[in-house]
Amino acid sequence: MRDFVLCLMAHVHDCWHCGAKDAASLFCRYCNTIQAPTPDYYEFFDLPRRLALDPEDLKNRYYTLSRLLHPDRYTRRSEQERRFSLEASSILNDAYRVLRDPIQRAEYVLREEGFPVGDQRNKDVPPELLEEVFELNMALDELRSGDLEVLPQLELFRRNFLDMLARIDEGLEELFRRHDAAEGDERRKILAEIRSTLNRRRYISNLVQEVDRQLAARNA
Amino acid sequence: MSTFQIDFSSATRKRIIGIDLGTTNSLAAFMDLTGPEIIPGPDGSRMVPSIVSLAEDGSFVVGEPARRLLIDRPERTVYSVKRLMGRGIEDVQEELKLFPFRIAEGSEQVIRLQLGDRAFTPPEISAQILKELKRRAEAYLGEEVTQAVITVPAYFNDAQRQATRDAGRIAGLEVLRLVNEPTAASLAYGLDKRKEGIVAVYDLGGGTFDISILRLHEGIFEVLATNGDTHLGGDDIDNRLLSIALEDIASEWGEDLSHNGEAVQTIRQAVIRAKEELSFLPVTVIDIEYRGRRYQRELRRELFENLIRDIVDRTLGPCRQAMRDAGLEPEQIDEVVLVGGSTRIPMVRRAVETLFKAKPHTELNPDEVVALGAAVQAAILSGEVQDKLLLDVTPLSLGIETMGGVVSKLIHRNSTIPASATEVFTTSVDGQRNVLIHVVQGERELAKDCRSLARFDLKDIEPLPAGMARIEVRFLIDANGILHVSARDLRSGKEQSVEVKPSYGLTEEQVEAMIRESYEKAEEDLRERQVREARVEADNILAAVEKARASDAWLELSDEERAAIDAAINELQMVYHAGDHHLIRAAIEKLDNATRKLAENMMNTAVREALKGTKIE
Numbered sequence: 001m002r003d004f005v006l007c008l009m010a011h012v013h014d015c016w017h018c019g020a021k022d023a024a025s026l027f028c029r030y031c032n033t034i035q036a037p038t039p040d041y042y043e044f045f046d047l048p049r050r051l052a053l054d055p056e057d058l059k060n061r062y063y064t065l066s067r068l069l070h071p072d073r074y075t076r077r078s079e080q081e082r083r084f085s086l087e088a089s090s091i092l093n094d095a096y097r098v099l100r101d102p103i104q105r106a107e108y109v110l111r112e113e114g115f116p117v118g119d120q121r122n123k124d125v126p127p128e129l130l131e132e133v134f135e136l137n138m139a140l141d142e143l144r145s146g147d148l149e150v151l152p153q154l155e156l157f158r159r160n161f162l163d164m165l166a167r168i169d170e171g172l173e174e175l176f177r178r179h180d181a182a183e184g185d186e187r188r189k190i191l192a193e194i195r196s197t198l199n200r201r202r203y204i205s206n207l208v209q210e211v212d213r214q215l216a217a218r219n220a
Numbered sequence: 221m222s223t224f225q226i227d228f229s230s231a232t233r234k235r236i237i238g239i240d241l242g243t244t245n246s247l248a249a250f251m252d253l254t255g256p257e258i259i260p261g262p263d264g265s266r267m268v269p270s271i272v273s274l275a276e277d278g279s280f281v282v283g284e285p286a287r288r289l290l291i292d293r294p295e296r297t298v299y300s301v302k303r304l305m306g307r308g309i310e311d312v313q314e315e316l317k318l319f320p321f322r323i324a325e326g327s328e329q330v331i332r333l334q335l336g337d338r339a340f341t342p343p344e345i346s347a348q349i350l351k352e353l354k355r356r357a358e359a360y361l362g363e364e365v366t367q368a369v370i371t372v373p374a375y376f377n378d379a380q381r382q383a384t385r386d387a388g389r390i391a392g393l394e395v396l397r398l399v400n401e402p403t404a405a406s407l408a409y410g411l412d413k414r415k416e417g418i419v420a421v422y423d424l425g426g427g428t429f430d431i432s433i434l435r436l437h438e439g440i441f442e443v444l445a446t447n448g449d450t451h452l453g454g455d456d457i458d459n460r461l462l463s464i465a466l467e468d469i470a471s472e473w474g475e476d477l478s479h480n481g482e483a484v485q486t487i488r489q490a491v492i493r494a495k496e497e498l499s500f501l502p503v504t505v506i507d508i509e510y511r512g513r514r515y516q517r518e519l520r521r522e523l524f525e526n527l528i529r530d531i532v533d534r535t536l537g538p539c540r541q542a543m544r545d546a547g548l549e550p551e552q553i554d555e556v557v558l559v560g561g562s563t564r565i566p567m568v569r570r571a572v573e574t575l576f577k578a579k580p581h582t583e584l585n586p587d588e589v590v591a592l593g594a595a596v597q598a599a600i601l602s603g604e605v606q607d608k609l610l611l612d613v614t615p616l617s618l619g620i621e622t623m624g625g626v627v628s629k630l631i632h633r634n635s636t637i638p639a640s641a642t643e644v645f646t647t648s649v650d651g652q653r654n655v656l657i658h659v660v661q662g663e664r665e666l667a668k669d670c671r672s673l674a675r676f677d678l679k680d681i682e683p684l685p686a687g688m689a690r691i692e693v694r695f696l697i698d699a700n701g702i703l704h705v706s707a708r709d710l711r712s713g714k715e716q717s718v719e720v721k722p723s724y725g726l727t728e729e730q731v732e733a734m735i736r737e738s739y740e741k742a743e744e745d746l747r748e749r750q751v752r753e754a755r756v757e758a759d760n761i762l763a764a765v766e767k768a769r770a771s772d773a774w775l776e777l778s779d780e781e782r783a784a785i786d787a788a789i790n791e792l793q794m795v796y797h798a799g800d801h802h803l804i805r806a807a808i809e810k811l812d813n814a815t816r817k818l819a820e821n822m823m824n825t826a827v828r829e830a831l832k833g834t835k836i837e
Contacts, residue, residue: 066609070699071698072397093635
């Protein structure tokens with residue numbers, strides 16, 4: 001573990017505590033004191049910026065780093081060390097939350113690579129879904145006006161959308177692998193493709209949520 | 221890795237105690253060589269009832285002695301004050317119907333409770349309970365105690381947590397960590413011995429309900445989800461029985477006692493006794509004697525269960541939500557732990573068993589397990605325990621109010637803490653100098669339906685055309701579940717000043733004023749002790765001089781010497797009842813000087829006697 005922590009060298013700077021040159025990543029390699037943490041999620045976990053991650057490996061790294069960085073371990077240290085521990089633990093937890101979820105992970109990489117991810121409130125209907133969304137809205141309207149005969153139709157919509165999501169997720173896995181293997185312009189082309197896939201995915205998953213919400217309101 | 225650093229100073233370090241500051245009872249515990257232990261009081265009692273009474277002389281009576289005063293002096297005595305911690309006047313209207321809280325005037329911003337002719341905030345009253353626990357700990361451990369871990373319900377929001385920490389500070393305790401009660405309980409159970417597994421902790425206390433679901437992994441206690449209700453507990457059951465008894469008595473005696481504080485407390489204590497008996501008896505009698513009249517009513521467990529069914533059922537919704545949030549089915553829960561006195565009720569145990577499809581753990585006393593866990597957490601913080609680590613979560617989502625009163629969530633509930641989020645703000649008008657950010661906590665879409673935490677005022681923004689300023693605000697929830705906000709001007713890179721206006725609770729200045737007052741009070745206490753000690757010394761010297769009057773040594777004194785002694789005695793007697801130990805000490809000093817010759821004579825007499833003895837031999 002010590003080696004793993006020490007090889008986090010991308011974020012090197014001089015140690016604030018012992019002053020050693022280029023001595024520090026999360027901990028100074030000379031005096032072992034906690035340092036100002038890197039804000040980069042991949043660097044923090046000492047991982048290359050790949051989209052396909054092994055969840056088990058990520059979890060083990062998370063637990064190991066938690067043991068080293070958690071504020072509970074710094075209660076009786078100097079104020080500076082306590083501050084770095086709080087800062088580092090919050091980045092660690094934020095990073096783990098994002099990286100363990102494939103969708104959030106991809107969105108993070110897109111942002112970091114300069115691909116702004118679509119706004120959550122984006123209401124533009126993907127063209128290939130126009131007809132289906134129109135019919136869905138009609139059915140939802142009927143449900144709201146008390147027509148229960150549309151329930152089977154809504155259930156069908158819901159299942160259809162879930163199928164679409166499953167297919168999208170399979171496609172994403174493939175895109176992730178291709179991204180990790182590619183370089184330069186090819187890589188950026190794949191990132192653009194991932195972005196449009198994610199936008200479409202978000203749109204469909206919002207539809208599912210909307211159907212669930214309406215059904216729940218109906219049952220309540 | 222930090223554990224590689226060897227620490228030589230641990231032997232001289234001060235002890236950190238663990239405190240369960242409960243709605244009904246409070247306890248302190250410490251880590252002994254063999255494991256966590258409850259700190260008993262001088263009378264051997266393990267719990268301090270969370271009851272505080274203001275005596276006529278302005279001092280506080282806390283715990284068991286105060287319970288008696290609930291009946292004798294209801295207007296000066298308060299219980300269940302935890303229900304008011306960190307809350308605003310409008311969100312306690314329900315409690316005010318059910319509890320005899322006397323809200324003082326001017327409680328719009330901060331609730332104040334009237335005790336006799338004085339008013340106190342809930343943190344000040346809780347501080348009295350903490351002080352009592354601190355005193356017990358110092359007496360038992362024989363050392364000063366200034367650092368503590370205090371437990372809070374997992375579902376406590378930011379304001380309630382801050383109020384608890386304020387109470388600690390007012391009591392003279394540095395609160396090193398606020399730890400969630402169910403998580404603390406899981407530490408006490410030593411469930412990590414099974415190394416891997418999913419544990420649900422069901423905690424139904426006097427006033428609050430929590431459910432937490434944890435994953436254990438090689439000493440790491442990782443909370444996956446938590447849920448609860450900060451206004452659900454044994455108190456609700458007591459109130460249900462109380463209102464039924466009051467109605468029954470009203471029809472039997474033809475007298476409505478519900479506004480008679482003394483009668484209500486008498487009846488309340490009787491129904492609590494009946495409730496507790498029904499945990500191990502199938503039938504009991506609510507037995508009340510009040511002003512020479514007797515009320516008796518048989519209560520069968522069956523009827524009792526029908527009366528409280530809806531209260532027990534209210535705990536199940538949060539349990540299901542927590543399982544959904546953790547992405548788990550009941551079958552995946554390996555162990556269930558019961559915490560809180562109300563889990564002694566057989567119906568509660570059955571409900572838990574049915575829901576989780578597992579027989580719950582009840583080996584540890586449900587009243588003590590939280591305090592024991594707090595002591596374990598204290599030992600983790602002090603470094604005594606190194607193989608365990610708690611990773612807890614924030615129970616409520618944190619968001620900011622945006623256009624139209626809609627909440628934009630920044631940190632979602634059940635995020636592991638410490639957690640953070642960053643948001644960039646700008647101005648909407650040319651030359652705008654301030655931006656106001658309204659931070660709320662809760663799951664609802666609209667800010668008005670969430671809990672308002674605070675308004676943060678970004679001040680002294682460089683005047684620029686609208687939309688040009690870029691202020692990056694960082695929201696950070698620390699390991700105590702308390703929010704910190706910092707801001708930076710992205711154009712200049714400079715720290716941006718932020719003024720915090722808490723929606724409820726005390727400002728920093730108010731807390732500091734209370735701490736000061738409590739120090740002044742401590743000085744008063746010290747003065748009183750010094751006076752008492754000086755009087756004891758005066759008593760001793762006066763008695764010695766009186767005894768000496770009968771001796772030969774007294775006769776050997778000159779008239780002037782005897783007169784000087786009498787004058788000094790006179791002076792000491794005069795200042796004896798003045799409340800100034802300096803005056804008493806000065807008079808003692810004078811008498812001591814005046815009797816120097818007398819003492820010498822007595823010494824000589826004694827030596828002579830001794831020498832005489834030698835000669836004879």
